[in-house]
Amino acid sequence: MEKLNVFASRLLPTEDFVCSGHRACQGCAEVLAMRMVHKELGRNTIAASATGCMEIITSPYPESAWRIPWIHVAFENPASVISGVEAGYKALMRKGRYPKRRINFVGYGGDGATADIGLQFVSGAMERGHDMIYVCYDNEAYMNTGIQRSSATPFGASTTTSPAGKVSIGQQTWKKNVPEIMAAHNIPYVATASPSYPFDLHRKVRKAADVEGPAYLHIYSACPTGWRMRPELAVQIGRLAVETGVFPLYEVEDGKYTITEPVSEFRALRDYLKPQGRFRHLTDDVIDDIEARLRAEYRLLEAKVRMTHEEEV
Amino acid sequence: MPKQSPSPNWQDMALGTAITEPGSAKYQRTGDWRSSGPVWDLDKCIKCGVCAVFCPEGCITMRADGYPEADMEYCKGCAICVCECWAACIAMVEEKE
Amino acid sequence: MAERKGMEVSIAIAEAASVCDVDCIAAYPITPQTHVVEHLSEIVADGDLDAEFIPVESEHAAMSCCCGCAAAGARTFTATASQGLALMHEILFIAANLRLPMVMVVANRSLSGPISIWNDHSDVMTERDVGWVQVFAENGQEAVDLVIMGHRMSEDKRILLPLMVNFDGFILSHMVEPIEMPTREEVKKFLPDFEPQQRLDIDNPITMGPVGMPVVYTEAKMAAEWAVRDAYEPMVEIMGEFEKEFGRKYKPVETYRTDDAEILLIMMGGISETAMTWVDKVRDEGVKVGLVRFRMWRPLPVDDFKKAIAGAKVLGVLDRHFSPGGPGGPMAQEIKYMLYGQDHAPKIVETVVGLGGRDVNFTDFDQIFDRCKTVLGGAPVPPFELIQVRGGHYGKA
Numbered sequence: 070m071e072k073l074n075v076f077a078s079r080l081l082p083t084e085d086f087v088c089s090g091h092r093a094c095q096g097c098a099e100v101l102a103m104r105m106v107h108k109e110l111g112r113n114t115i116a117a118s119a120t121g122c123m124e125i126i127t128s129p130y131p132e133s134a135w136r137i138p139w140i141h142v143a144f145e146n147p148a149s150v151i152s153g154v155e156a157g158y159k160a161l162m163r164k165g166r167y168p169k170r171r172i173n174f175v176g177y178g179g180d181g182a183t184a185d186i187g188l189q190f191v192s193g194a195m196e197r198g199h200d201m202i203y204v205c206y207d208n209e210a211y212m213n214t215g216i217q218r219s220s221a222t223p224f225g226a227s228t229t230t231s232p233a234g235k236v237s238i239g240q241q242t243w244k245k246n247v248p249e250i251m252a253a254h255n256i257p258y259v260a261t262a263s264p265s266y267p268f269d270l271h272r273k274v275r276k277a278a279d280v281e282g283p284a285y286l287h288i289y290s291a292c293p294t295g296w297r298m299r300p301e302l303a304v305q306i307g308r309l310a311v312e313t314g315v316f317p318l319y320e321v322e323d324g325k326y327t328i329t330e331p332v333s334e335f336r337a338l339r340d341y342l343k344p345q346g347r348f349r350h351l352t353d354d355v356i357d358d359i360e361a362r363l364r365a366e367y368r369l370l371e372a373k374v375r376m377t378h379e380e381e382v
Numbered sequence: 383m384p385k386q387s388p389s390p391n392w393q394d395m396a397l398g399t400a401i402t403e404p405g406s407a408k409y410q411r412t413g414d415w416r417s418s419g420p421v422w423d424l425d426k427c428i429k430c431g432v433c434a435v436f437c438p439e440g441c442i443t444m445r446a447d448g449y450p451e452a453d454m455e456y457c458k459g460c461a462i463c464v465c466e467c468w469a470a471c472i473a474m475v476e477e478k479e
Numbered sequence: 480m481a482e483r484k485g486m487e488v489s490i491a492i493a494e495a496a497s498v499c500d501v502d503c504i505a506a507y508p509i510t511p512q513t514h515v516v517e518h519l520s521e522i523v524a525d526g527d528l529d530a531e532f533i534p535v536e537s538e539h540a541a542m543s544c545c546c547g548c549a550a551a552g553a554r555t556f557t558a559t560a561s562q563g564l565a566l567m568h569e570i571l572f573i574a575a576n577l578r579l580p581m582v583m584v585v586a587n588r589s590l591s592g593p594i595s596i597w598n599d600h601s602d603v604m605t606e607r608d609v610g611w612v613q614v615f616a617e618n619g620q621e622a623v624d625l626v627i628m629g630h631r632m633s634e635d636k637r638i639l640l641p642l643m644v645n646f647d648g649f650i651l652s653h654m655v656e657p658i659e660m661p662t663r664e665e666v667k668k669f670l671p672d673f674e675p676q677q678r679l680d681i682d683n684p685i686t687m688g689p690v691g692m693p694v695v696y697t698e699a700k701m702a703a704e705w706a707v708r709d710a711y712e713p714m715v716e717i718m719g720e721f722e723k724e725f726g727r728k729y730k731p732v733e734t735y736r737t738d739d740a741e742i743l744l745i746m747m748g749g750i751s752e753t754a755m756t757w758v759d760k761v762r763d764e765g766v767k768v769g770l771v772r773f774r775m776w777r778p779l780p781v782d783d784f785k786k787a788i789a790g791a792k793v794l795g796v797l798d799r800h801f802s803p804g805g806p807g808g809p810m811a812q813e814i815k816y817m818l819y820g821q822d823h824a825p826k827i828v829e830t831v832v833g834l835g836g837r838d839v840n841f842t843d844f845d846q847i848f849d850r851c852k853t854v855l856g857g858a859p860v861p862p863f864e865l866i867q868v869r870g871g872h873y874g875k876a
C-alpha cells in the first residue's frame with residue numbers, strides 16, 4: 070500500500086501545526102511523526118503534552134512552535150490533563166456555554182511518560198472512556214534527559230543507565246508491550262504506526278480521531294541522537310524496523326487485530342541493528358536469540374489476527 | 383529577518399506564562415545549526431514530494447510549478463531528504479562560513 | 480433567606496459546590512473527604528447538577544484533570560485530604576503558575592507515617608509554597624460560604640488562581656451542624672457563569688505551560704508572588720459583597736474577645752470553636768484572654784493580623800504540625816516573621832497540639848495558657864513544645 074504510487078505523497082495534508090523553528094535534533098523522526106499526526110488532525114485540535122523532548126523543543130518561552138492550543142502540565146499526566154479538557158468542553162457544550170463543535174483532544178508523551186511514569190494515568194484515561202486520542206511517541210529511552218533506559222527500551226540496547234559492559238549486554242529486559250496493555254482496556258481503537266509509513270500513519274490517525282471514545286496510537290520514533298545513528302537514516306530505519314519484524318504495524322479495532330503492513334519474508338535483523346550504535350556490541354548468538362523471539366511474537370500477533378477474525382465466521 | 387522576542391519584565395509576561403503568539407518558534411533560525419545542506423538537481427526531480435513529507439523541520443514545500451523548495455532559514459541539514467529522494471536528485475553540499 | 484437545616488458538613492460542602500453550578504468535578508476517594516465526593520456524585524447521578532464527574536484513578540490525576548477542566552474554561556471543583564494532597568503536590572504549583580481557577584476542599588488530615596486518618600494540619604502546612612490562595616473554615620456554615628466565595632474569588636479577573644478551602648477532617652467534616660444553604664438562583668446572582676480570561680481555544684490558540692529558561696523563570700516566580708499577594712484586596716471586597724447578599728460577615732482574620740486581652744491564643748480551623756468556649760469560661764473567671772484565628776492564610780494577611788493582636792503582651796500559638804529537627808510549628812514561624820523587629824512586639828509561646836486526631840480540650844488550653852502566663856509574669860520564652868506527648872517533649876515527664 071505504501072509503495073503503490075510514489076506521487077501519492079502529494080495527496081497528504083500539508084498544513085503544519087508544529088511550525089519550523091522547533092528545536093528538535095537533526096533527523097528527529099519523533100517530531101516528524103508528531104507533525105504528521107497534527108497535519109492529519111488539523112486545526113480543531115487541542116493537545117496536552119508530557120514533559121519531554123516534544124515539549125521542550127516546541128515551547129521555550131516566549132516562543133512556541135504550536136499553532137493549535139497546547140498545554141503542558143507535567144511529565145506523567147498528559148492523559149489526565151487532556152481527559153479534563155475533554156470533560157470540560159463536554160460539560161460546557163452540553164450546558165450551552167460553548168458552541169457544539171467537533172474538537173480532537175490529544176494527549177501525548179514519550180515512551181518514558183507512557184510506559185513508565187505515566188502508565189497509570191494513560192490507563193485511567195482510557196478506562197474512563199473519554200473521547201480522546203493518546204499518542205505515545207516511542208523512541209525507546211529517556212532521550213530528553215540523556216538516553217536512560219525505559220521499560221520500552223529494547224533488549225540488548227546500550228543506554229546510559231543500561232550500558233553494555235564487561236558483564237552486561239545492555240538492556241536486560243524485553244520491551245514492554247504498551248499497545249497490548251491498551252488493547253486489554255477494550256477501547257475502540259489501538260494502533261501502532263511509524264512516520265516511515267506516512268499513509269498508514271495518516272489513515273490510523275484519522276481512524277483514531279473518528280472513533281467515539283478513547284484511541285491509542287503507539288508511534289515508532291527513531292532518535293538518531295539516542296540510537297547513535299546517522300540522522301539521514303531516521304526514516305529508513307523505521308522501514309527496516311517493520312521489515313525485520315522489530316516493530317510490526319497493526320491495529321486493533323473493537324478487539325479485532327489487523328496487520329496493516331504485513332511482512333511475508335523478514336529481512337535479517339542485523340540489517341536493522343547494524344546502523345545503530347546502541348546495538349553495536351551485540352554478538353551473533355544474542356542477535357539470533359532476539360530474532361527468534363521477534364519471530365515468535367510476530368506469530369502470536371498473526372494468531373491474534375486469525376482468532377479475532379474467526380468470530381466473524 | 384526573523385525577530386527575536388525580547389525577555390520580558392515580570393509585569394509584561396502573559397497570564398500564566400502562556401505564549402500567546404501561535405507558531406512564534408518561526409523566529410528561531412534553526413538553519414544556523416547546519417554545516418551542509420541539500421541542493422536539488424531539478425532536472426532529475428520527478429516532483430513526487432517525498433522530500434517534503436519526510437522533512438522533520440517542515441521546511442520543504444512544493445511550489446506551484448510542482449518542484450520542491452526548501453526554506454534554508456530552518457533546514458538543519460539532517461539529509462533525510464537526500465536519503466529518501468526517489469530520483470536521487472538531492473545532494474548534500476558543505477556550506478562555508 | 481434560607482432556613483437553617485441540620486446536615487453533615489461534608490454533605491453541605493457537596494451541596495455548596497452544587498449550588499455553585501460547577502461544570503467539572505475530578506476526585507479520588509480518601510478519608511475523611513469521601514462524603515463530599517460521594518454526595519456530589521449522587522447529586523450528579525440524580526441529574527440535580529449538570530456536571531462531568533470524573534472518577535479518576537489517583538489524586539495526582541485528579542489535580543491533573545482539574546488543570547485540564549479549568550484550562551477548558553469550566554468551573555472546576557475537587558476535594559482531597561492528607562496523602563491525596565501530598566500526591567497532588569507536584570501539580571499544585573503548576574495549577575497556580577498556569578493561573579487556573581478552581582476550588583479544592585481539603586478535609587485536613589495528618590500525613591503518614593504512621594498512617595493516620597485523623598485530623599491535624601500536616602497535609603496543608605506542607606503545601607504553603609504552592610502559590611494557591613488558602614483559607615481555613617472554622618465551622619460548617621463557614622466552609623459552605625468559603626466554597627461559594629472561593630469560586631468567585633478564584634475566577635475574579637484580578638485573582639485567577641486556584642483556591643484551597645481547608646476544613647478539619649472528622650472533627651468538622653463528619654459533624655452535623657445547622658447550615659443555611661443558599662439556592663442556586665441566589666448564588667448565581669453572586670457568582671455568574673465563569674468567563675475565562677484565557678483558555679485552550681481552537682479559535683485563539685495559545686501555548687500553556689511552556690519551558691521557563693533561566694532568562695524567564697525568575698520573572699515567572701515574581702509574577703506568582705504578586706498574583707497571590709494581589710489577591711488580598713479583591714478577596715476582602717468579595718467577602719463584603721457576600722455579606723451584602725447573604726448577611727454573613729467574613730474577614731481575613733477573626734477575633735474573639737480580644738479587647739483588653741493580655742494573652743491571645745492564635746489558631747486556625749475547627750479547634751477555635753472549643754477555644755471560644757474555653758475563653759468564655761476563663762473570662763468569667765476574670766482573666767484577660769482572647770482568641771485570634773486566621774481565615775485567610777495565603778495571601779498572609781499581615782496587616783489584619785497585626786491589628787488583631789495589637790496591645791497583647793503574649794501570643795500563645797497553637798500549631799497542628801511541626802517540622803522535625805526544624806524551627807517548630809509553621810504558624811508560629813510566620814507570626815515571628817510578621818512581628819520580628821517590631822517595637823513592643825508580643826512574646827510568642829509556641830505549642831504544638833492535636834496531632835493525628837488527638838483531641839484538644841480545656842485541659843490543653845489551660846496548659847497552653849499556663850505557659851503563656853509564666854512568660855507574661857517575666858519568665859523567659861520557652862522553646863516550642865509538643866504538649867499532650869507522653870514522656871514530655873524535652874524528656875520531662
